[in-house]
Structure formats: structure tokens, C-alpha cells
Amino acid sequence: MSRSEAGMTAAIGEKRGYKLGTHVNAYLKRVWSYRLSYLFIAPFVLCFTAFIFVPVLLAVLLSFTYFNALQPPRFVGWQNYLYLLSQDLIFLKNALPNTIKFVLLVGPGGYIASFILAWLISQLPNYSRTVYALIIYSPSLVAGTAMVAVWAPLLMGDRIGYLNSILLGMGLIDKPVLWVTDPKYLMNAMVAVTLWSSMGVGFLAQLAGVLNVNKELYEAGRIDGVKSRLQEIWHITIPSMKPQMLFSAVMAIVGTFKAGEIGQQLSGTFPTPQYAGHVLMSHIQDYGDVRFEMGYASALSVFLLVMMYAANKLGHKLFGARGDE
Structure with a gap:
């Protein structure tokens, strides 16, 4: 390379460096001009990073290892x-x-019940x-143990239990049913109790949506x-409250997938009888808290997490505005 070519190359490099420096300075000035806004969102960013992003990232990394919480993690790939x-x-x-059965029954069931109750109350x-x-x-505020204490007298598996007493008195059954210890009925009991306690923030969001139409x-x-109330609901109410319905759907999905201890609390055993109430959260608890196989639990x-993400995407498809995706 001749001296002239070398000089030209150096000049081009200096020019590019100058342009890059100018862009960086402009970017830093723009960031500094919004310093107050960044200060206000800093608590959220810090909490999101510390309690969501970092744990999810660590879970993904640990899922490729064998880790028993005593020895250093050992990489095992996709094993x-x-x-x-x-x-x-x-x-x-x-x-x-x-998990699939529980989610399909509790998720849509609780969601539809929330909307119906919200609409009825709005009248x-x-x-x-x-x-x-x-x-x-109020049932959504009840903790798991207290919730079981409320339902235990109703589902007690002897003649003293309210449900058995009523059914025996009506002649619908000839002997007490073990509602929470018989594998045939445990899942149904879990669904009933969870539906009862599922009218939480999602229900309030739908009620607010109906009232604000x-x-x-x-x-x-x-x-x-439009001649009937059903036509009003279908053509006016639901389209007008899609943001609230989307929020309620997301809350229902997350809450349903996270529910795992209700089967153990109702039956009083871990795992539940013949794994009848054993859902994914129970399986994670088994490997993470009991067996200390943290890699597999991750x-x-x-x-x-992938199942919840897919369900949330479906919720966005159904209730999200076209510009929200």
C-alpha cells in the first residue's frame, strides 16, 4: 500500500470515528435529557431484573445442569x-x-364465571x-390453609361431612364418599375449590370494564x-371491554398454572393419592424441595414457563387489540 492510500485510509478511519463519537455524544445527551423519567422507572427495572429476569435466566441455565444444591452444577446438555x-x-x-385438565376446567370456567358475575352485579x-x-x-383473599379449613367440613369423607350428609339424606348415595382422598373425586374437588377462590383481580377488572362501557x-x-341483552353483550359489551378481558385472561392463566398446593392441602398427603391431584407445580416442588434435584426442577x-407463554399468546390472540401484538 502506498503512502497516499495509507493516508486516505487513515483519514476515512478518523472521519468514521468522528461520526461515531458524534452519534454517541448525541445519544448520551438525549438520555441525559430524560434522566428524570429513567429515575422514575428505575425501581421497576431493578425489581423486574432482580425478581423476574435473573431468576428466569438462572432457571434456564440450571436446566442444562445436574445440580443437587450441595455440589457445583455439572453441565449435562439436553439430558x-x-x-x-x-x-x-x-x-x-x-x-x-x-395440569392440562385442571387448566382447561379452572381457567375458562373461572374466566366465564367472572364475566357472568361481573355483568350480573353491574345491573x-x-x-x-x-x-x-x-x-x-373475598374468597380470593383466603390463604390456602384457611381455604381448606372452610371446605373441610363440606367435603369430609364421613357422614358428618355436610355434602355426604345432604346426599345421604336425599338418597342419592348409599355410603359416604371420600371426596378428597379417593383418586376418582380429588381432581373434581380441586377444581371446585379453585373456582370458588378464583374471583380475584380478574373479576374486579371485568366488573370495571362492564361498568365503564x-x-x-x-x-x-x-x-x-339490537333487541336483546344477549345481543348487547355480544356486539357492544365484550368488544368495548377487551383490554379488561385480556388482563383478566392473563391473570386467570397465571393463577391457574401456579395452583399446585390445593390438592396436597385437601388430601393432606404429598404426593396426592395415586398422583390424582399431582400437577406440574407439585412435580416441581417434589424435585426441587424434596429431592433437591435443582437442575431437573429447573x-x-x-x-x-413455555406452557404459560403459549397460553398467554392465545389470550392475546382472542382478546388483544390488533395493534397490541
Whole structure:
């Protein structure tokens, strides 16, 4: 390379460096101009990083290792996932099917019940509306142990249990049913108790959505030929409260997938009888808290996270606005 070419190359390099420095300085000035905004979002960013991003990242990394919480993690590649999808019979025969069944019953069931109750309560006067909303919302505030204490007298597996006593008195059964210890009935009991306690923040969001629908839309609908309440709900109410319905759907999905201890609390055993109430959260607890196989428990957690993400994407498809995706 001649001296002239070398000089030209150096000049081009200096020019590019100058442009890069100018862009960096402009970017730093722009960031500094929004310093107050960054200060306000800093607590959220720090909490999100510390309690969500870092744990999820560590779970993904640990899922590729064998880690017993005593020795350093040992990299095993995809071995945990291969075992999960091919050799873990409890996962394949019990945890996964039970989770899918539980989610399909509790998720849509609780979601639809929340909307129906929210719509019915919205038709009441203000004072009655507040009282009924508090009554329906209050079970979601009950902790797991207290919730079981409420349901234990009803589902007790002898003649003293309220449900057995009523059914025996009506002649519908000839002997007491073990509602929470018989594998045939445990999942049904779990679904009933979880539905009872599922009217939480999602229910309040839907109630707020119904109450905030513009009343002029109903008047315009009547002019355009809307004749029944069902048509009002389908053509006016639901389209007008899609943001609240999306939020409620996300909360229902997350809450349903996270529910895992209710089967253990109802039956009083871990694992539940014949794994009848054994869901993915129970399986994670088994390997993480009992067996201390943290690597495999992390793989289960990642699998659960993928299921929740897929369910959330479905919720966005159904209830999200087109510009939100």
C-alpha cells in the first residue's frame, strides 16, 4: 500500500470515528435529557431484573445442569429435557395430563364465571353492587390453609361431612364418599375449590370494564336493531371491554398454572393419592424441595414457563387489540 492510500485510509478511519463519537455524544445527551423519567422507572427495572429476569435466566441455565444444591452444577446438555419428555412416567402419565385438565376446567370456567358475575352485579344499584362484589371477591383473599379449613367440613369423607350428609339424606348415595382422598373425586374437588377462590383481580377488572362501557353505545345499538341483552353483550359489551378481558385472561392463566398446593392441602398427603391431584407445580416442588434435584426442577419450570407463554399468546390472540401484538 502506498503512502497516499495509507493516508486516505487513515483519514476515512478518523472521519468514521468522528461520526461515531458524534452519534454517541448525541445519544448520551438525549438520555441525559430524560434522566428524570429513567429515575422514575428505575425501581421497576431493578425489581423486574432482580425478581423476574435473573431468576428466569438462572432457571434456564440450571436446566442444562445436574445440580443437587450441595455440589457445583455439572453441565449435562439436553439430558434433563430428554428425560422429561421420554422417561419421567409420573410427568407423562400424571403431572402433565392433570395440569392440562385442571387448566382447561379452572381457567375458562373461572374466566366465564367472572364475566357472568361481573355483568350480573353491574345491573344492581350502587350499594348492592358493592356488597355483592365484596362477597364474591373475598374468597380470593383466603390463604390456602384457611381455604381448606372452610371446605373441610363440606367435603369430609364421613357422614358428618355436610355434602355426604345432604346426599345421604336425599338418597342419592348409599355410603359416604371420600371426596378428597379417593383418586376418582380429588381432581373434581380441586377444581371446585379453585373456582370458588378464583374471583380475584380478574373479576374486579371485568366488573370495571362492564361498568365503564359507554352507555351511548347501547342506545345506538337499539337504534341499529339490537333487541336483546344477549345481543348487547355480544356486539357492544365484550368488544368495548377487551383490554379488561385480556388482563383478566392473563391473570386467570397465571393463577391457574401456579395452583399446585390445593390438592396436597385437601388430601393432606404429598404426593396426592395415586398422583390424582399431582400437577406440574407439585412435580416441581417434589424435585426441587424434596429431592433437591435443582437442575431437573429447573427444566420442569422452564417447561411450565413455555406452557404459560403459549397460553398467554392465545389470550392475546382472542382478546388483544390488533395493534397490541
